[in-house]
Amino acid sequence: MALKLADVRTDLHNDWCSGCGDFGIEASLQMALTEMSVDIHRVVIFSGIGCHGKIAHWTNTFGIHTLHGRTLPFAQGAKLANPGLEVIAIGGDGDGYGIGAGHFVHSGRRNLDMTYIVHDNGVYGLTKGQASPTQRLGEQTKSLPQPNINSAVNPIMLALAAGYTFIARSYAFDNRHLKETIKRAVAHRGMALVDVLQPCPTYNDIETKAFYSGEDRPDPATHRPAPRCYDIEKSGYNPLITKEMTPEDVDKKTLEVIKISNEWGDRIPIGVFYQNGNVPTYEDRIMGRIPTYLEQPPAKQVIQLQDRKSAADLPRLWKELTIGS
Amino acid sequence: MSSKTVNELNWMIGGAQGSGVDLSASAFARSCVLAGLWVYGTREYYSNIKGLHSYFEIRTSGRQIRSKVEGVDLLATFDAETLVRHADAVTPGGGIIYDPALSQTPIEKVDTLYKDEIKQIQGRLAQQGLGSDANAILEEAKRRGVKLFAVPFSSLIQEIAKRLETSELTKVNRTVNVLAVSVSLALLGLDRRFMDESVHQAFSASRKQKLVDMNLAAVERAYGYAKEKFGEGGLEVGLVPIQSGPRMFVVGNQAVALGKMAGGCRLQTYYPITPASDESEFLEAHENFALKEGATKDGKGSVVVVQTEDEIAAITMAVGGALAGARAATSTSGPGFSLMTEGMGWAGMNEVPVVITLYSRGGPSTGMPTRTEQGDLKFALNASHGESPRIVVCSGDMEECFYDAFRAMNYAERYQLPVIHLVDKGLANSNMTILPPDPSMIDIERGKLILDGGAKDGEYRRFAHSEDGISPRAVLGLSGYRFWNTGDEHDELGHINENPENRIRMMKKRMTKLETADREIPESEKVSFYPAKGHPDVTLVSWGSSKGAILEGMALLEARGIKAEFLQIRLASPFPAQAVRERISRGGLVIDIEQNYTAQMAAVIAEKTQIGIRNKIVKFNGRPISRDEIYESVRQVVSKPEANERVVLTHGA
Structure with a gap:
């Protein structure tokens, strides 16, 4: 049965600021959910702390609104226990690249088959606008008493270094692109990052909606604003790492990812930067050690017999600890 | 011969960490168990990989034992430090095995001794008019009636190498451990076949026949040497095999791991930390296990063990797994638990069943990572901001480690909350023979x-x-x-x-x-009560690993006419206020015994029952409490309670 947008939305009052990029992300995510051929009962949304976190409540799927920065380990725990779940973890830039940066890195190393979407607006909105890890050095958004003293982290490069096997960026108000990117991320077998640029209309007065749509730089020919975001895949870039590629080819691609991901200012790249389906997922790696893992993952195991006694045959196991007969 | 104490002795071996001392200790213990005896072993070590001193005490007996005792009957040494550190623990009539080549070693040359320790030892020797080298230590022991057994380890090793026609002296050198153990067992009169079997079991896993042969040669040479040089040996203690059924020989960490497996834990997360990691590693080594007939078609069970990036991930990942329906647990020690508190609060808020095994070690901060302490009780009870429910279970021995780990999984699901299973290092790293626990004693209850x-x-x-x-x-x-x-x-x-x-x-x-x-x-899971034989002179209240020492100390007290009863608190939250109040409000002398500075359980009792316990015996030097310390300190308090409101125990090296 095809799902309608209304099916994947709860009827709660949405309290994000008007004009917030979160709305674009929410809409794109929910549209993607209706268009994907995934059993909605198996979908679980995990979110962190920050404005983005409430998306778990606005969406009518299992929704787990976790702790600041800890979205990923919560989500991975669920996925490990039941690999049949479609796990979509959602974080913020402060949440995921700041306090949760450690988990961000180690999630890449594991490469579980799941998706991580990051609301990236350069500020800590819910605590009234402090600089986030993606705000650039020397920028001074509205509520900063002094210009930002830290350099910005580059999430694309960080994800690449950490081992993410699908790395993409999109823009909150480019619904079609974001929706399609989310669908591709979910379909990807492995750990997928979608970094989503979004305006914060209340605290980020630099990277505004007008900034992204290029209202300050009209096209000389048409006199219409020239958007800053451009789709790298429409400009001939191919993110795929294939089995046929030599190590040199892969190195070359890696350097390209770094180069493109450093672009900022008048041209901001969006699209899929990197996709490698050849790295074994964490589930594959567990299967190598526990052959029954996918059929009987931790959440699906029989742990008790009819008479409620433990199903584990321990006497057999503790023979090695027993001396004498 | 007739005055010999049979099957009741305490043996000690020491050496540099990483030199195989742990192997010697387990070979000794295994030989005793093979001979039908019961053992209780403790391990003391520094937070270090190689070089610093570690030592093991193996107590063995013809009946089940569950605590450490003071006084060593036979000390096996093959380095100067063990001799210098522990010779004074050997009781008169006991023995010391030593390498005569090391007897000239000046004490200040033992560079792994702290400077203050060197001064203490030199001062002690000077008071007796003795010199300042290993010989003086031996002389001091001899004056006390300790027998000395010189074993020239390096020449024995050379003989073995010659016999095996090998030039790999570094490998043969490792047999020094087996030599020391074998000389010990020969002196104690235990038949060689037990040590032979013990060596087989210890080395057969390595699948290196050469290693087995080399060590068997060492056993043979050691027994031969002991017989030639020392004959009967003249020790006042000895070992004789007895008949017995199968016994499990387990470390506390393993007992917890087995309890978790029986209790249905199928996802365990952890970040490496002493002394908790051994449990997770044991689980990982046994990640595939058999199910009972009829459980599933293929009869295959498994537990997924994940080493996380930190303890924050460990707890939150376990919580995520529990949300998906797995019985999930994590395992840590104080510093790691500090990091887990926010995640634990979330689990409390969202009513998620998760088990946290908290191995308590010497705190605060890094504290003494490899030493024992019961300093985390109040922390466990109050961890995380705000007010959220949690169950706190405290195990007192190996059997309880198993059953409590199982029950903790049940409590978590029945009451949908975090359960903290408190185990201290004194249990986690000690080993002991027990009757195999019976998992069918407990039902799996999923609430x-x-x-x-x-x-x-x-x-x-x-x-x-x-x-x-x-x-x-x-x-x-x-x-x-x-x-x-x-x-x-x-x-x-x-x-x-x-x-x-x-x-x-x-x-x-x-x-x-x-x-x-x-x-x-049920009350039986909240407290255990051990009555006195007759009207009690004193009520002892305690929890955790002090249990074994208290139970055995009570027997000694009784022999001296002091009747003690013992209330062991096993559930710290929800606190069994009624049961505790009944036992301590009868007007008799009550003593609280704990391995921490502030007597935390006494404070909890006061909060929950409004009854203050005046007399306390505490220990916080990082070393486990012994049977004899209980005996002496309780006697001291009973003799004059008003003058002994707080007794601080100090034994242990």
Whole structure:
């Protein structure tokens, strides 16, 4: 049965600021959910702390609104226990690249088959606008008493270094692109990052909606604003790492990812930067050690017999600890 | 011969960490167990990989024993440091095995001794008019009536190498451990076949026949040397094999791991930390295990063990797994638990069943990572901000480690909350022979877990109010049972809600679960009471690993005419106030015994029962409490309670 947008939305009052990029992300995510051929009962949304976190409540799927920065380990725990779940973890830039940066890195190393979407607006909105890890050095958004003293982290490069096997960026108000990117991320077998640029209309007065749509730089020919975001895949870039590629080819691609991901200012790249389906997922790696893992993952195991006694045959196991007969 | 004490002795071996001392200790213990004896072994070591001193004490007996004792009957040394550090622990009539080549070693040249320790030892020797080298230590022991057994280890090693026609002296050098153990067993009169078998068992796993042969040659040479040089040896203690049934020889960490497996734990997360990691590594080594017939078609069970990036991930990943329906646990020690507190609070708020095994070690901060302490009781009871329910179980011995680990998994699901299983390093790293525990003593109880679907979306309320505070619990992915969770205060659906009336109902709901647990958990799982034979002179109150020393100390006290009864508190939350009040409010002398500075349980008792316990015996030097310390200190308090309100125990090297 095809799902309608209304099916994947709860009827709660949405309290994000008007004009917030979160709305674009929410809409794109929910549209993607209706268009994907995934059993909605198996979908679980995990979110962190920050404005983005409430998306778990606005969406009518299992929704787990976790702790600041800890979205990923919560989500991975669920996925490990039941690999049949479609796990979509959602974080913020402060949440995921700041306090949760450690988990961000180690999630890449594991490469579980799941998706991580990051609301990236350069500020800590819910605590009234402090600089986030993606705000650039020397920028001074509205509520900063002094210009930002830290350099910005580059999430694309960080994800690449950490081992993410699908790395993409999109823009909150480019619904079609974001929706399609989310669908591709979910379909990807492995750990997928979608970094989503979004305006914060209340605290980020630099990277505004007008900034992204290029209202300050009209096209000389048409006199219409020239958007800053451009789709790298429409400009001939191919993110795929294939089995046929030599190590040199892969190195070359890696350097390209770094180069493109450093672009900022008048041209901001969006699209899929990197996709490698050849790295074994964490589930594959567990299967190598526990052959029954996918059929009987931790959440699906029989742990008790009819008479409620433990199903584990321990006497057999503790023979090695027993001396004498 | 007739005056010999048979099958009741304490043996010690020491050496540099990483030199195989742990192997010697287990070979000695294994030989005793093979001979039908019971053992209790403790391990003391520094936070270090190689080089610093570690030592093991193996106590063995013809009856089941469960504590450490003072005084060493036979000390096996093959380095100067062990001799210098521990010779004074050997009792008159006992023996010391030493290498004569090391007897000239000046004490100040033992560079792994702390400077203050060197001064203490030199001062002690000077007072007796002795010199300042290993010889002086031996002379001091001799004057006390200790027998000395010189064993030239390096020449024995060369003989073995010659016999095996090998030039790999570095490898043969490693047999020094087996030599020391074998000389010990020969002196104690235990037949060689037990040590031979022990060596087989210890080295056969390596699948290197050469290694087995080399060590068997060492056993043979050591027994031969001991017979030639020392004959009967003249020790006042000896070992004789006895008949017995099968016994498990386990370390506390393993007992917990086995309890978790039996209790259905199928996801364990951890970040490496002493002394907790051994448990997770044991689980990982046994990740595939058999199920009983009829459980599933293929009869295969497994536990997924994940080493996480930190303890924050360890707890939150376990919680995520529990949300999906797995029985999940994590295992840590104080510093790691400090990091887990926020995640634990979230689990309390969202009523998630998760088990945290907390191996308590010397704190605060890094403290003494490899030493024991019971300093985390109040922390466990109060961990995480705000007020959230948790069950805290405290194990007192290996059997309890097993059964409590199993029950903890049950409590977590029945009451839908975090359960902290408190075990101290004194148990975690000690080994002991026990009768194999029986997992069928406990049922798996999953509480209000919804196993099948059937509901229509929109009907299910994860946090539905109920009289006992517990709501039917669905897991992620169960069709028709959509729910939400949040660390924010929430409504029955799990959506954020700060309505003051809702807040009151939700706080009450969560905390009511502890009252339900208190009502439902039988008293036998909350406290253990060991009565005195006759009218008690004193009531001892304690918890955790002090149990074994107290039980054995009580027997010694009784022989001296002091009748002691013992109340062991096993559940610290919900606190069994009624049961405790009954035992300590009868007007007799009560002594609280704990391995921490502030007598934390006494403070909890005062809070929960309004009864203050005046007399306390505490120990916080990082070394486990011994039977003899209990005996002496309780006698001291009983003789003059008003002059001994606080006794601080100090034994241990």
